[in-house]
Amino acid sequence: MLAKLAWNGMKSKRKDYIILLAGLVMSIAIFYMFQTLALNRDFTSENAMISSMQLVFNVGSCLLAAVTFFYILYTNMFLLSLRQQEYGMFMLLGAKKQYIKRLMFVENLLIGIIALIIGIAAGAGLSQLTAELIMGQLDVTLEGYQPFYLPSLAVTLLFFLVLFFVTAVWNHIKLSRLQVLELVHAETKSDQVPQQPKKNIVTITAGILALAAGWLSLIFMESLRELGVFSAAIMTTLGTYLLFSSLLPVITNAMKKKQKWNENGIQSFTLSQLTFRIHSLKKLLATAAMLIALGAGAISGGMAFKNNAENIAERSAVYDAVVHSPTAEEEEILEDITFTEAAEYRYKKGEEYNYYLKEDLEKQRPQIQLTTDNVKRVEADLPDQEGSLEEVEEESASIPNEWSQFLTMTAAEDYSRRPLIVSNALYDDIEAEEQVVFIGKADDFLAYRDQWAKLDELREEKLASSEEVMASTSKYSMYENYNTIATGTVFMGFFLGIAFLAMMASCLMFKVLSGAAKDIPRYEMLRKIGVPKKLLNQSVFKELFLVFLFPALLGITHVLIGMNMFSFIIVNPYYRIWISLLLFTTIYVLYYLLTVKMYKSVVLPEEK
Template identity: 50%
Template sequence: MLIQLAVSGMRSKLKDYIVLLAGLVMSIAIFYMFQTMAWNTGFIKENAVINSIRLVYGVGSFLLALVTFFYILYANGFLLSLRQREFGLYMMLGARKEKIGRLMLIETIVVGVCSLVIGTVLGVLLSVVVGHLMSNILEIELSGYYPLYWPAVLFTCLFFGVLFLISAVWNRLRLARRQVLQLLNGNMQADRPARGGAARVLMTIAGCISLGIGYFCLVFMEQLRELGLLTATVMTPLGTYLLFMALLPALLDRLKKNEKRMLRGMKSFTFGQLSFRIHGLTKMLATVAMLIALGAGAIAGGLAFMNNALVAAESSSVYDTQVHNPNQEQLRLLNSITFTERLEYHYKVDHEMLYFVQEELESQRPLIKEEYNSKSWNRLIRIQGPPPAGSSWNGDYSPDPQWNQFLLDMTPNDQPYGEYRVVNKQQFEELASKEQRIVLGKTADFLSYKAKWRELDRLEQEKLDAAQSNWTVYSKFSIYENYLGIASGTVFMGFFLGIAFLTMMASCLMFKILTGAAKDIQRYQMLRKIGVRRERLAGSIRHELLLVFLFPGLAGLSHVLVGMNLFSFILVEPYYRIWVPVAIFTMIYSVYYLITVNLYQRIVLPGKE
C-alpha cells in the first residue's frame, strides 16, 4: 500500500522530481569523476606529470560534497512543502506519522537509487571524455587510468547513500513537529513585508563598508597576499548578505512609489507580489549570488591556470631550447626546426668555472627579457652593452645584470655552480680543458614543436644518465609540462565544479520560488475572475521572476569580475577568456529561469479556455 501511494505521489509531482533528479545526477556524475582521479593511486604513480592532480580533485570533491549536502536537504524540503497538504489529508483519514515517515523514506530511496544509477553511468562517460582530453592536452598515455573504477563507484554510492539517509531522517523530524492543521493550511500563512527604519540604514552602511573592504582586498590582492585573501573571504559574503537584506526591500518600495511606472498594466500587482515575497528571499538570493561567483569563478580560474602554463614557460627562458654538446640525433632534430634565431657559443669548464669567449658574445648578442618577472615575459630586448670582462663571483667586480642573467642561464644541467668568467679568444685557447658548445634556438611558435622539445629533453636525459649523473633535465619544455600537469587538472575541476555549482544553485533558487507558488493560486484566480486576461498574468509572472533572478545574477557576476584579482599574484592573465564562464553562466541561468516560469505558471494559472 505504501509503495503504491509513493509511486502515485511521485507521479503527481513528476516534473518537480525530474528537476531534483537533474541536479542530483549532475552532482553524482561529477563527484564520481573526481573520485576516479583522487583514489586511483596506481594511475597517479605511473603518471608523475599529473601527481598534483590528486590533491586538486580531492579539494574539488570536498567542495562539491559540501554544496550537495545542503542542496539535497533544501530540495527535499521543497518537495515536502509541495506534498504537505496531501500528507495532512492522509493523517485525517487515519494514517499515523510513522506511516507517513516510511512513505517519505520510500520516496527518498527511489529518488536516491535512480539518481545514483543514472549519475554513475554519466560519471563513467564523463571520465572517458575527461581522460581522453587530458591525454590529448598532456600528450601522454594515461596508463593505469580506468573510467570505470570500482573503489570510486563504491565510495560515491556510500557517500550519497548516507546523504539520502540524513535527508530522509531530517524530513521525518520536520514532519513529526507539525500538526495536522499546519500541514493542511501550510500554504495559507501570510507573508510579512520587510520593515524599514534605523535598522535598515545601519545594515546598508555596514554592508557597504564590508563589501568595499572585500573588494579593496581583491583588487589589491597582489600586495596584501594572505591578509587580503582572509579578509576578502569574510567581508565579501558578509557585505553581500547585509546589502541584499537591506537594499532589496528598499528598492522595491522605491519602485512602488513611482506612480507613472506603477499605474501601467500589471506592474502594480507584480511589485506588490515582490514586496511581500522579497522578505523571505533575501538570504537565498544572497547565497545564490555568492555561489554564482564561486561557480563562474571556478571556470574562469581553470582557464586562467591553463593559459598560465605557457606563460610560465615563456617567462622562464627567452630561448625555446638550450642543448649542450648536441650529438648527431640532437643535431638532426635541431636542423628540422625552423628557428627565427639560432645561436652557438663555445665554453670550457675548469674547476667548476665556466669560461666563455668574449668575441663570440659580441658577435652574437642574445635576446633577454626587458624585466625579469613573469608580467613582462613577452617584452624582449637585445643586449647592447659590452660582455663582462670578469668573473661572476669576483667581489671587486659588478657584472652587467643583463649579461650576468644570460650567462647564468647557460649553466649546464649537471653543473652545480653558476660561476663564469669571460675571456678573449687567445686566453680561451690557452685553457687546457675540453672545448664544449651550446646551441640556443627560438621559434615563432613554441607549442607547434612540442614533440621535438620532448624528444630533445629525452636525449639530453639519456646523456646525463650515461654520465652517471643524478641531475634531471631542466628546460623550458619541462617547465611547461609541469605547469600543464597542474593546470589540466585545475581546468577540468574548475569547469565541472562550476557547472555543478551553477546547476544546483539555480535549482535551489527555483525550488525556493516554487515553494511559495501554492500560496499565490487564489490571488491569480481572483484576478482571472475579475477579467484579467491569462496572457497579462503570464507576463506579470515573467516580469516578477526576471527581477528575482536578475538581482543575484548581477551581484554574482560583479563578484566574479572583481574576484578574479584573487589570482593576480600567481597568474599573469587572471581574466583570460573571462567571457567563457560568463556565457556558460548566462546559458544555465536562462534555462532555469524559463523552467521556473513554466512550472510557476502551471501551478498558479488556470488552464487555457
C-alpha cells in the same frame, strides 16, 4: 482507502513531484561526487599541489552540507505545500489528524529513499563520465580516482537518511500546528510583502561586516593559513545569507518605487511579481550565489594552476628555443615556428673556454631576465680587446655581468667551459670547429608544443651521444614538468566546478518551476484583459533575468576576491581568468534561456 486517495493525489500532481524528485536526485548526486574526492585521501594527497588540500576538502564538505541542508529544507517545504489542501480535505471528511501525520511522515521518507537510491546511482555515473571527459581533455590518466567509492556511499547514505528523517519530523510538527481551515485554504494565502525595510539595517550591517571578514580572510590567506580557510568559509557564507535576506527586499522595493520603470509596459507587474515572492526567493538565491562562487571558483582555480605552467616557463627563460649547431631535422622544425625574435651566435670550443664572436653579440643584443618580472635587453658595452689570446683569457673576468649572465644561463651548451668574448682576428686564429647557437622567441609559446617536444627529443639524443656536462633543461621541459604536477589539481578544480554548477542549476530550476503553477492565474488574467503575449514574454524574461542576476553578481564577486588566496602558490592567479568566467557566463546564459523556455511553457502555453 485514505492511502489510495493520497496516491491518487500524488498522481494528479506528478509533474510537481517529478520536479521535486529531480531536485533531490541532483543534490544527492552532487554531494556524492564531492565525497569521491573529499574522502579519497590517497588520490588528493598524490595529485594535489597544495599540501593542505585535505583541509580544504573538509571545510568544503561542511560548506556543501550546509548548502544542501538549506536546499533540502526548501524542497521539504515545497512537498508540504503540495499536499496541505488535500490533507485538510481528508480531515474535513473525517480522517484523524494523527493518521494524516503518519501518512505524510511515511511519504516524506519514501520519496527521500527513492531519491537517495537514484541519486547515488546518478552520482556514480556522473563521476565516471565527468572524470573521463576531463581526463580526455587534459590528455592524462590519473591513478587512484574511484567513481564508485564505498566510503563516499556510506557518508552520503548516512547524511541524507538523517536529513530526510529530520525534515520528515519537521513536517510532522508543522502539520500538527496547522488548523483544518488553514490547510483547506493553503493555496489562497497571499504572499507577504516586506514592510519597513529600515528595520533591516542591523541585518544588513551584520551581513556587510561578515562578508568583509570573509573577503579579508581570502585576501590574507597566506598569513592566516588554516585559520583563513575556516574563517573565509564561515564568514562569507554567513554574510551572503544575511545580505540576501535583508538587502534583497530593499533593492526590489526601491526598483518598484521607480516611477519611470513602472510606467514602461507591464514593468509594474514584473516588479510586483518579484517583490511578492521575495521571501521565498532570498534564501534559495543565497544558496545559488554560494554554489556559483564554489563552481566558478573551482573552475577558475583549476585553470589558474594550468595557466601557471606557462607563467612558470616564461619566468624561467626569456627565449623559447635554444638550439646548438642545429641539424637538418632541427632546422626543418625551426622553420615551422614563427619567431618574433631570433638570432644566431658563432663560437668555438676550447679546453677551458667557449670563444664567442664579439661582432655577433654586438649586432644582435639579446634579452636577459633580471628578476621574475623584469626582462631587459643587454645594453652593456663589450670591452676592447688588444693583445694575444692568452692576455684576453687572463682578463676574462672583465666581461660585463649582463653578458656573462646571457652567455652562462642562456647560450651555454655545457657547464665545463667558461664564456669568453673575442674579436674577429683572435677568433680566426683559434683552431677549432665553428659552432652556432640559435635562440628564438615564438609568437605563441603554447601554439608550438609539438615542435618543442620534438626539439627536446632530438636534444636528448645529442645528450646521449655526448660526454659533456649539458646545460639546464629547456623551457618546454620546465613547462611540461610543472604541468604534469599540476594536472591532478586541475582535474579536481574542473570536476568540482562542474558538480557545483550542476547543483546550482538544479536549485534555480527547482525554484522557478515549483512556483510556476501559482503564477498561471496571474498570466491568464493579464491575457484575458488584452495584454499582448509579446509583453508577457518580455515580463518573463525580465523577471527571471533579475532572479539569475542577483546570485551571479555576488557569486562572481566572491570568485574575483577569492582567487587572491592562491597568490602565494601561483605566479598570477588572475592570468586569463576571463576565459573561465566567459565559460561560466556562457553556461549560465544558456541555462537561463532554457529555464525561461520551460517556465513559459507552463505559464504561457501555446493556444490551441
